[in-house]
Amino acid sequence: MIDIKSFTRKWLPVVETHMRQTLSGGDTYSQGMWGMMRYHLGWEDERGYPDSAPQGKRVRPLVVLMSCQAAGSDPAQAIPAAAAVELLHNFSLIHDDIEDNSPTRRHRPTLWTWAGVAQAINAGDAMFTLARLALLDLSGGGVSDRRTLQAVRVFDETSLRLTEGQYMDISFETRTEVGVAEYLAMIAGKTAALLAASAQLGAIVAGADEERSGQYWRFGHELGVSFQIQDDILGIWGDEALTGKSAASDILTRKKTLPVLYALSQSNPANESLRQLYARTDEFSPADVSEILDLLAQTGAREHAEQVAEHHAQAALQALAATGGELEGTALLRGLAMQLLGRAS
Amino acid sequence: MIDIKSFTRKWLPVVETHMRQTLSGGDTYSQGMWGMMRYHLGWEDERGYPDSAPQGKRVRPLVVLMSCQAAGSDPAQAIPAAAAVELLHNFSLIHDDIEDNSPTRRHRPTLWTWAGVAQAINAGDAMFTLARLALLDLSGGGVSDRRTLQAVRVFDETSLRLTEGQYMDISFETRTEVGVAEYLAMIAGKTAALLAASAQLGAIVAGADEERSGQYWRFGHELGVSFQIQDDILGIWGDEALTGKSAASDILTRKKTLPVLYALSQSNPANESLRQLYARTDEFSPADVSEILDLLAQTGAREHAEQVAEHHAQAALQALAATGGELEGTALLRGLAMQLLGRAS
Numbered sequence: 001m002i003d004i005k006s007f008t009r010k011w012l013p014v015v016e017t018h019m020r021q022t023l024s025g026g027d028t029y030s031q032g033m034w035g036m037m038r039y040h041l042g043w044e045d046e047r048g049y050p051d052s053a054p055q056g057k058r059v060r061p062l063v064v065l066m067s068c069q070a071a072g073s074d075p076a077q078a079i080p081a082a083a084a085v086e087l088l089h090n091f092s093l094i095h096d097d098i099e100d101n102s103p104t105r106r107h108r109p110t111l112w113t114w115a116g117v118a119q120a121i122n123a124g125d126a127m128f129t130l131a132r133l134a135l136l137d138l139s140g141g142g143v144s145d146r147r148t149l150q151a152v153r154v155f156d157e158t159s160l161r162l163t164e165g166q167y168m169d170i171s172f173e174t175r176t177e178v179g180v181a182e183y184l185a186m187i188a189g190k191t192a193a194l195l196a197a198s199a200q201l202g203a204i205v206a207g208a209d210e211e212r213s214g215q216y217w218r219f220g221h222e223l224g225v226s227f228q229i230q231d232d233i234l235g236i237w238g239d240e241a242l243t244g245k246s247a248a249s250d251i252l253t254r255k256k257t258l259p260v261l262y263a264l265s266q267s268n269p270a271n272e273s274l275r276q277l278y279a280r281t282d283e284f285s286p287a288d289v290s291e292i293l294d295l296l297a298q299t300g301a302r303e304h305a306e307q308v309a310e311h312h313a314q315a316a317l318q319a320l321a322a323t324g325g326e327l328e329g330t331a332l333l334r335g336l337a338m339q340l341l342g343r344a345s
Numbered sequence: 346m347i348d349i350k351s352f353t354r355k356w357l358p359v360v361e362t363h364m365r366q367t368l369s370g371g372d373t374y375s376q377g378m379w380g381m382m383r384y385h386l387g388w389e390d391e392r393g394y395p396d397s398a399p400q401g402k403r404v405r406p407l408v409v410l411m412s413c414q415a416a417g418s419d420p421a422q423a424i425p426a427a428a429a430v431e432l433l434h435n436f437s438l439i440h441d442d443i444e445d446n447s448p449t450r451r452h453r454p455t456l457w458t459w460a461g462v463a464q465a466i467n468a469g470d471a472m473f474t475l476a477r478l479a480l481l482d483l484s485g486g487g488v489s490d491r492r493t494l495q496a497v498r499v500f501d502e503t504s505l506r507l508t509e510g511q512y513m514d515i516s517f518e519t520r521t522e523v524g525v526a527e528y529l530a531m532i533a534g535k536t537a538a539l540l541a542a543s544a545q546l547g548a549i550v551a552g553a554d555e556e557r558s559g560q561y562w563r564f565g566h567e568l569g570v571s572f573q574i575q576d577d578i579l580g581i582w583g584d585e586a587l588t589g590k591s592a593a594s595d596i597l598t599r600k601k602t603l604p605v606l607y608a609l610s611q612s613n614p615a616n617e618s619l620r621q622l623y624a625r626t627d628e629f630s631p632a633d634v635s636e637i638l639d640l641l642a643q644t645g646a647r648e649h650a651e652q653v654a655e656h657h658a659q660a661a662l663q664a665l666a667a668t669g670g671e672l673e674g675t676a677l678l679r680g681l682a683m684q685l686l687g688r689a690s
Contacts (some may be wrong), residue, residue, distance in 0.1 A: 025505075026509070027530070029513055029527050030418060030512050033508065033512035095467070099467060110472045115675075117444075118445075119512065121440055121443060121444055121466055122440070122511050122512055125440060125470075125504075129508065132497075132501045134506070136498055136501065137495065145490035145491050145494055149494060152494075153478075156474055156477045156481065159470075160370075160471060160478070163378065163467050164371070164374075164375035167464065167468070170464055171377060195663050290654060344665075
């Protein structure tokens with residue numbers, strides 16, 4: 001019997017406490033910067049009063065803790081790593097919001113819109129640093145120096161993959177030609193790297209050797225790729241009522257996601273019309289959107305994307321099975337993966 | 346016989362090699378981001394061709410290596426830490442240039458002016474990460490896991506101090522009231538923290554215990570504070586031919602540095618006139634600048650700043666003497682400090 005809810009209810013408050021402790025510092029003069037970080041996390045409003053704004057789903061810390069259990073240890077040991085990946089994720093959101101010029105996140109003004117770009121860049125840097133400091137707490141909680149250093153290295157290499165993914169994503173916006181392989185490299189960095197590292201870190205804390213922690217990494221990586229492609233499909237064909245975004249929103253914003261890039265890469269008459277539509281710089285009309293959806297249908301773009309997503313979902317489950325981990329933890333990871341991919345477990 | 350030049354000629358190329366190795370990564374798709382970092386460091390031009398633009402003085406890596414020698418070890422062991430502090434410093438410059446809206450640095454366009462704000466924020470994040478990865482190489486070079494983790498913690502806590510200093514510096518620009526104590530806290534973070542950490546890291550690599558590495562920290566901290574205040578004095582009364590900046594440049598840009606903040610804090614008739622001048626938002630005329638210089642003279646602002654700088658210079662030398670370190674390394678640190686403070690050793 002997998003019970004993700006009980007696991008979440010038991011462990012997320014512990015992660016939250018660790019995050020709050022990590023963010024409770026600062027002297028009189030720099031309180032403003034600490035307040036900015038707490039604002040971004042939804043804990044305080046602009047004036048520093050307690051707030052309980054909607055937060056993320058905390059998927060990454062859950063993956064850390066479930067992997068730690070699956071690899072044979074008490075999730076309690078992995079709390080600092082769980083807090084670290086969530087803070088790293090939030091640091092990247094602060095900077096992404098500036099880079100993408102996004103005015104709102106989770107129904108509130110993004111940090112840069114009220115604190116200004118300069119202070120928001122700097123507060124992001126501070127949160128990046130705090131994520132690393134949270135991770136170092138592993139060594140105080142019974143994890144050996146050797147393992148802590150391994151975790152630090154994985155964390156830093158993952159941070160680098162995130163910046164590479166973000167570099168590609170930003171560059172796609174101003175480029176006309178983007179290949180499918182390049183797109184897959186982008187989501188491997190931007191979406192999958194941190195999910196992969198979360199699974200790997202849980203296993204490292206539990207004492208898994210390189211091969212075994214590599215299987216957890218692969219599980220997270222494949223899950224991340226599959227999840228992102230599925231998100232791309234929903235961005236075009238998703239049900240407005242379920243996704244909360246307007247229908248065909250990724251068409252309207254000209255986002256270069258897998259279905260579109262696949263269609264553009266096909267030698268098919270639809271290809272040329274699509275290319276001409278995407279070469280335009282004015283806003284798409286509802287008629288344009290219908291035409292694009294027709295052209296995508298002619299190239300089989302949706303079916304292709306669904307196949308690729310399914311392929312990576314299967315690869316994730318295979319990698320998870322290959323870990324040979326403890327039963328309950330493995331079942332929790334499997335259940336969480338199914339939830340993420342919008343399937344019944 | 347202290348020979349800073351020979352030490353520099355022997356060791357800086359080794360640091361440079363380590364930095365170049367750290368920055369030689371990246372796959373086909375993300376080369377652009379790596380090129381941005383190499384551009385900022387002066388190694389490549391905008392198109393990726395080799396360049397040899399003027400670089401910084403590399404004071405921080407020299408402090409790391411000299412401290413390592415003074416604390417009794419071969420500077421070779423501290424090369425990863427020396428590369429790390431220089432990369433951390435350069436990461437902070439990339440982000441500072443965006444935050445301060447600076448168009449040029451070392452006679453070239455700043456990274457954001459040609460790569461755009463979004464890519465420059467992200468490339469800065471990548472360099473921040475590479476600084477950390479460079480530091481982790483300590484453990485491959487004979488430094489124990491325990492010591493490497495100590496170094497990582499010092500590095501991260503220092504990064505946090507840098508963001509706190511930068512937070513204050515940005516906030517000063519839009520505030521009318523800034524106290525002297527607050528200003529000193531700002532430069533402790535923005536300027537002194539990294540110099541202090543450089544000295545401390547060299548000592549940690551050499552195996553110094555907490556008390557001893559703390560003395561090296563204090564040396565770097567006091568040196569950094571003294572250096573910054575001296576720089577503030579030069580920003581107002583410096584000789585144009587020597588500083589390369591226009592005379593009274595910090596007056597023209599209304600920078601809130603120690604002499605001005607001290608003058609504003611005095612109960613003196615000059616205080617009110619000065620406050621009124623600084624409350625204005627139009628550009629200062631040459632007559633305004635003369636008047637401000639007169640008012641500063643009436644409050645004894647220059648003498649006060651010189652006394653404070655001298656006090657911290659003496660404290661730096663006392664801290665250095667208290668280390669009881671190896672003679673040549675200690676003499677090198679003393680000589681470098683004297684050079685930085687513009688005095689004959």
